[in-house]
Amino acid sequence: MNPNPFDKAEKVIELKDVTFAYEGETVMAGVNIDIHRREFASVVGPNGSGKSTLIKLILGLLKPLSGSVRVFGQPPEKVRQRIGYAPQHAQVDPQFPATLLDVVLMGLLRPDKGIFGRHTREDREAAIAALEMVDLADRMAQPFSALSGGQRQRALIARALASNPEILIFDEPTANLDANAEFKLYDLMQELNRERTIILVSHDLGFVSQIVHTVICVRYNVQVHPTSELTGDMITELYGGDIRMVRHDHRCTEEGHNVALHK
Numbered sequence: 001m002n003p004n005p006f007d008k009a010e011k012v013i014e015l016k017d018v019t020f021a022y023e024g025e026t027v028m029a030g031v032n033i034d035i036h037r038r039e040f041a042s043v044v045g046p047n048g049s050g051k052s053t054l055i056k057l058i059l060g061l062l063k064p065l066s067g068s069v070r071v072f073g074q075p076p077e078k079v080r081q082r083i084g085y086a087p088q089h090a091q092v093d094p095q096f097p098a099t100l101l102d103v104v105l106m107g108l109l110r111p112d113k114g115i116f117g118r119h120t121r122e123d124r125e126a127a128i129a130a131l132e133m134v135d136l137a138d139r140m141a142q143p144f145s146a147l148s149g150g151q152r153q154r155a156l157i158a159r160a161l162a163s164n165p166e167i168l169i170f171d172e173p174t175a176n177l178d179a180n181a182e183f184k185l186y187d188l189m190q191e192l193n194r195e196r197t198i199i200l201v202s203h204d205l206g207f208v209s210q211i212v213h214t215v216i217c218v219r220y221n222v223q224v225h226p227t228s229e230l231t232g233d234m235i236t237e238l239y240g241g242d243i244r245m246v247r248h249d250h251r252c253t254e255e256g257h258n259v260a261l262h263k
Contacts, residue, residue: 009036012197018067031222040193042200045218051201084165086157088172100155101140107159130158150177169199
């Protein structure tokens with residue numbers, strides 16, 4: 001059995017015996033997940049399996065019915081400035097009169113600042129640096145509405161990066177990206193993972209075993225696996241299909257699984 005290299009690292013996210021219910025109906029129960037500093041975890045599972053619920057619990061946008069969620073040892077809502085989140089779809093109206101740089105600067109909003117015109121030079125430099133990381137700096141003055149779907153997705157990633165967060169959460173970041181842009185994004189994630197904890201929500205299982213350390217499988221339950229290869233049996237159980245690929249070792253035994261019901 002191979003030891004988990006992160007077992008002795010600092011826990012930055014901890015879900016302990018978490019139960020969650022929507023309108024009285026339990027959808028998750030007994031969830032136990034530890035994510036450590038500089039760990040790269042991927043949340044996988046079919047549509048409607050509870051991936052979004054899990055992410056919202058980590059972000060503090062949802063409260064568990066019982067159990068606890070801690071980020072850096074505190075309730076998530078108290079440390080949101082240390083988390084960068086890139087949603088799958090833009091929450092900005094494409095017709096809203098904002099430039100690409102304006103949208104990225106929104107990732108640096110603080111209670112004492114407005115949306116436009118009140119950012120510091122350091123804020124603008126951070127936003128431009130984030131745009132450079134996703135190869136969009138040359139378009140910073142363009143209207144957000146003029147961007148393609150893939151460019152908007154990269155803009156959301158830049159917005160998440162602008163505050164230099166310690167944890168980055170990506171929700172299906174490769175949506176609307178072509179193959180070349182996907183490869184560049186995965187290279188960027190690996191580079192970011194040198195200093196940051198990353199959680200990636202994805203259906204793209206083909207790359208999981210190559211770049212992530214841990215897979216959190218969500219479908220009617222939650223199971224945590226280390227990764228080198230994903231086995232066909234696990235994929236069949238998760239998706240009902242044979243797509244190949246998670247090494248079943250000490251974290252994949254009955255005792256090693258972190259389980260949550262999903263109805």
